[in-house]
Amino acid sequence: MRNFIGIDIGGTTIIFALLKGKKIVKTKKINTPKSKKGLIKVLIKNIKELKGNLKIKGIGIAVAGVLDKEKEKILNSPNLKYLNNFLLAEVLRKKLRLKVTMENDANCFALGEAILGVGRDKKIVFGITLGSGVGGGIVIDSEIYQGAFGGAGEIGHTTIKFDGIKCKCGNFGCFEEYCGKRFFQRKKVSSKELAKRAEKGDKRAKEIFKEYGGYLGIGIANIVNILEPDIIVIGGGIAKAQKHFLEEAKKEAKKRIISPLSKRNLQVKPAKLGEKASVIGLVYLLNQF
Amino acid sequence: MRNFIGIDIGGTTIIFALLKGKKIVKTKKINTPKSKKGLIKVLIKNIKELKGNLKIKGIGIAVAGVLDKEKEKILNSPNLKYLNNFLLAEVLRKKLRLKVTMENDANCFALGEAILGVGRDKKIVFGITLGSGVGGGIVIDSEIYQGAFGGAGEIGHTTIKFDGIKCKCGNFGCFEEYCGKRFFQRKKVSSKELAKRAEKGDKRAKEIFKEYGGYLGIGIANIVNILEPDIIVIGGGIAKAQKHFLEEAKKEAKKRIISPLSKRNLQVKPAKLGEKASVIGLVYLLNQF
Numbered sequence: 025m026r027n028f029i030g031i032d033i034g035g036t037t038i039i040f041a042l043l044k045g046k047k048i049v050k051t052k053k054i055n056t057p058k059s060k061k062g063l064i065k066v067l068i069k070n071i072k073e074l075k076g077n078l079k080i081k082g083i084g085i086a087v088a089g090v091l092d093k094e095k096e097k098i099l100n101s102p103n104l105k106y107l108n109n110f111l112l113a114e115v116l117r118k119k120l121r122l123k124v125t126m127e128n129d130a131n132c133f134a135l136g137e138a139i140l141g142v143g144r145d146k147k148i149v150f151g152i153t154l155g156s157g158v159g160g161g162i163v164i165d166s167e168i169y170q171g172a173f174g175g176a177g178e179i180g181h182t183t184i185k186f187d188g189i190k191c192k193c194g195n196f197g198c199f200e201e202y203c204g205k206r207f208f209q210r211k212k213v214s215s216k217e218l219a220k221r222a223e224k225g226d227k228r229a230k231e232i233f234k235e236y237g238g239y240l241g242i243g244i245a246n247i248v249n250i251l252e253p254d255i256i257v258i259g260g261g262i263a264k265a266q267k268h269f270l271e272e273a274k275k276e277a278k279k280r281i282i283s284p285l286s287k288r289n290l291q292v293k294p295a296k297l298g299e300k301a302s303v304i305g306l307v308y309l310l311n312q313f
Numbered sequence: 314m315r316n317f318i319g320i321d322i323g324g325t326t327i328i329f330a331l332l333k334g335k336k337i338v339k340t341k342k343i344n345t346p347k348s349k350k351g352l353i354k355v356l357i358k359n360i361k362e363l364k365g366n367l368k369i370k371g372i373g374i375a376v377a378g379v380l381d382k383e384k385e386k387i388l389n390s391p392n393l394k395y396l397n398n399f400l401l402a403e404v405l406r407k408k409l410r411l412k413v414t415m416e417n418d419a420n421c422f423a424l425g426e427a428i429l430g431v432g433r434d435k436k437i438v439f440g441i442t443l444g445s446g447v448g449g450g451i452v453i454d455s456e457i458y459q460g461a462f463g464g465a466g467e468i469g470h471t472t473i474k475f476d477g478i479k480c481k482c483g484n485f486g487c488f489e490e491y492c493g494k495r496f497f498q499r500k501k502v503s504s505k506e507l508a509k510r511a512e513k514g515d516k517r518a519k520e521i522f523k524e525y526g527g528y529l530g531i532g533i534a535n536i537v538n539i540l541e542p543d544i545i546v547i548g549g550g551i552a553k554a555q556k557h558f559l560e561e562a563k564k565e566a567k568k569r570i571i572s573p574l575s576k577r578n579l580q581v582k583p584a585k586l587g588e589k590a591s592v593i594g595l596v597y598l599l600n601q602f
Contacts, residue, residue, distance in 0.1 A: 090571055090572040090573065092574060093574065099572065099573045099574065100571055100572065100573055102571075147461065148460065148461050160539070170541075171540060171541025171542070171575075172436065172437050172542055172543040172575070172579075173541060173572060173574035173578055174541075174572075174574065175538075175541050175571070175572030175574060175575050176539065176540055176541040178538040178539070178571045178572065179538065179539060180571075181538050181569070181571040182534070182535040182538045182539060183473055183531050183534065183535060183569060184472055184473070184474075184475050185473075185475050185476065185477075185486070186473050186474050186528070186531050187474065193571060194568075195568060195569050197474070239475075242472050242475050245471070245472065246471040246472055246539070247539060249468065249470050249471045250449070250465065250466065250467070250468060250471060250535070250536060250539050250540060251460060251465060251539060252459075252460025252461050252462060252463075252464050252465040253461055254461040279483075279484060280470070280472060280484050282379055282389055282391075282464070282467045282469075282470040282482060283379040283388065283462060283463075283464030283467065284379065284388045285379075285381060285382065285388065285462035285463065285464060286460075286461070286462050286464055289461070289462055290461075
């Protein structure tokens with residue numbers, strides 16, 4: 025059995041997983057450090073701990089941000105800016121003397137859900153991750169669709185209101201500003217806290233989720249009108265509150281989708297594999313090593 | 314040699330072409346009638362004229378609108394509303410006793426440009442048609458990418474300003490309202506007339522084109538952030554004025570594209586095949602009959 029270590033580096037948390045072949049045998053979750061130095065330190069420490077005396081075939085890293093085509097460098101990560109232009113794979117390779125591969129985290133998420141989650145048996149799967157940022161990944165026939173230069177699926181930075189709120193990336197009206205964590209920050213409440221309030225019947229909380237769902241529906245319709253997938257899978261931390269906004273999102277999306285067939289047949293579903301979806305996608309990639 | 318007739322039905326004009334194998338030997342251009350009855354009449358009349366005594370293998374129709382998966386019915390054509398839910402292919406088949414096939418006009422445009430135009434040798438081609446409406450077509454490895462239900466590429470109805478201008482399709486802030494003919498109608502001038510004024514150095518005309526180019530850049534960036542093609546080809550009637558807005562569009566797109574590799578490598582070019590691009594795409598499809 026070949027052993028791997030899969031690491032999902034998100035804007036808020038990092039998940040480590042020890043894999044034996046296609047099986048996840050151990051996981052660990054920590055907060056994402058605020059500096060590059062801090063990140064390297066916790067990566068090395070946790071990899072060594074997980075590895076122990078095992079022989080490791082390689083390490084896979086899922087990371088938020090646009091990577092270069094050979095997946096060696098993080099080119100643009102608006103929510104982990106200290107990683108921009110950093111050769112993370114090379115640094116780890118040198119320090120650990122192990123094979124290291126990187127992939128965009130939302131691509132891994134979409135792949136995980138396409139292979140083992142709600143996207144099973146679907147030809148075209150679009151995965152959206154709702155977290156610090158909003159990520160996206162496209163899987164066609166069980167393979168990640170990379171686009172021409174390795175950067176496809178970046179739904180978070182599509183424009184839904186060209187004169188709207190200024191995004192962290194510098195532009196205006198990005199989808200991420202309306203459906204990422206900053207939406208809730210502007211309302212001065214976390215999605216988790218808001219879900220608690222909504223469950224208690226708080227009217228204002230329900231209204232905020234309705235507004236959020238409307239924005240999500242706009243982004244979904246944009247994906248559908250361009251790419252027309254069979255299914256859109258919703259994941260990421262904010263998706264834990266999906267029951268409060270997903271119906272509204274579907275309603276708004278249906279209004280804005282132009283194809284009557286897509287309106288009728290498109291599926292929009294919460295992810296099935298939970299926060300480990302990206303690591304599961306990595307398992308699949310690592311086993312192709 | 315097998316003969317075909319190719320017909321491109323746009324919101325404003327219809328182009329007929331007589332094809333001998335892959336060669337266009339005769340074309341004709343007329344205005345698009347305002348009613349279904351009028352349309353059928355001119356289609357039959359012109360097909361019969363073009364056909365003459367020739368043996369025709371089949372007819373191909375490129376039409377603006379979302380078609381059903383088997384391309385037998387026009388499901389939603391915001392700029393030719395009288396065609397909605399109309400079985401155009403079947404009606405012509407019965408009246409003419411000939412094989413008839415339909416395809417979305419922007420898909421044909423993209424295919425034409427991908428095979429013989431500026432998209433030659435490119436893997437992923439996105440074609441945008443700027444006319445009465447704004448259409449889009451995706452070609453990957455020289456084949457039309459249809460999406461899950463045959464309706465991919467509908468960039469005209471993606472949202473670029475969710476609380477923006479009401480579109481003919483009923484929604485708000487569609488790309489088509491900012492980059493189709495209605496943009497110029499709101500300015501009370503045609504793109505052709507405006508181009509004349511801009512060429513004479515009219516400052517206001519140049520400003521209007523700059524505004525238009527900015528909107529086009531937003532739509533282009535949305536395509537790139539999701540699908541990341543190698544090239545975006547710009548066609549349709551309004552594209553005749555491209556020298557007045559294309560540079561501005563590229564500038565705005567570069568601002569909003571998140572992948573540094575795409576920012577650097579993406580090509581945005583005017584179509585090479587002119588108004589016959591869609592018919593040329595049809596030629597390719599018909600020869601696969």
